[in-house]
Amino acid sequence: MSVHNYLFIVFLLLLPPITQAQQCRQTVKLGLVDDWPPLTYFHNGEAAGLDIEIAKKVFNRINVCLTYVKLPSSARALEQMESGQIDVAVMVSYTPHRAKYGYFSIPYRQEKMRLFSLAPPRPLGSLAQLLDEANSVGLSIGSFYGEELAALARNPKYQQQLVGISSASRRSDMLVRKRVDFIIDDLITGLYITKIKGHSQIKPWPYVVHDNEVHILLRRTPENKALMNEINQAIAKLQSEINKLVSDYTHH
Numbered sequence: 604m605s606v607h608n609y610l611f612i613v614f615l616l617l618l619p620p621i622t623q624a625q626q627c628r629q630t631v632k633l634g635l636v637d638d639w640p641p642l643t644y645f646h647n648g649e650a651a652g653l654d655i656e657i658a659k660k661v662f663n664r665i666n667v668c669l670t671y672v673k674l675p676s677s678a679r680a681l682e683q684m685e686s687g688q689i690d691v692a693v694m695v696s697y698t699p700h701r702a703k704y705g706y707f708s709i710p711y712r713q714e715k716m717r718l719f720s721l722a723p724p725r726p727l728g729s730l731a732q733l734l735d736e737a738n739s740v741g742l743s744i745g746s747f748y749g750e751e752l753a754a755l756a757r758n759p760k761y762q763q764q765l766v767g768i769s770s771a772s773r774r775s776d777m778l779v780r781k782r783v784d785f786i787i788d789d790l791i792t793g794l795y796i797t798k799i800k801g802h803s804q805i806k807p808w809p810y811v812v813h814d815n816e817v818h819i820l821l822r823r824t825p826e827n828k829a830l831m832n833e834i835n836q837a838i839a840k841l842q843s844e845i846n847k848l849v850s851d852y853t854h855h
Contacts, residue, residue, distance in 0.1 A: 627668035634689035638770035664837040678745025710816030749813030
């Protein structure tokens, strides 16, 4: 080996290791609800879950790093995005109100909102039918469950029966303790919680509360408009991988 080659190798060895931050062209803050397994949660201090795995794939594809901000509810994510404390939220249903705060990506998966209860499932004509029977329903704070439930929530007659509960585990616990008669959750979350916590008595109902597509929401700034175009391209290219992840979480 020549002296020149030897010195070059020594120079490379003395260089500091390239960190993830050095490899990324920018870093964005992702706000996630910290207790919505298996969709978004923290495990041993690390962000985890289906929608976090999808976000990592998408942002890694465009060489953007993520840092994570732990939030107690979906409502808090929108508040912090409006104030500039976070840049990104995942698992967001489109509404015109939310579009004021950020840019919506193309959809990356579907969510299926379903009723869960201790009572055996039965045919149901509407959610109003449940509420007219004096039942209470536990909901995630700040989540959107479709126009049917949104209309009921605006009706003073039913507002006391719709109970905001911050986390998925608390919703299932309150149902088991009969503090509420029903809860509504994403089907993947409901099935996961009932299995992990041993709540085999909780059953999903076939009634479709709300099936809709969910998106990545990026804080509305002039710079982020171009970034959203890249996010959309990454989602499109990764869609088969995303579908595989969703299937794995749904069945396992």
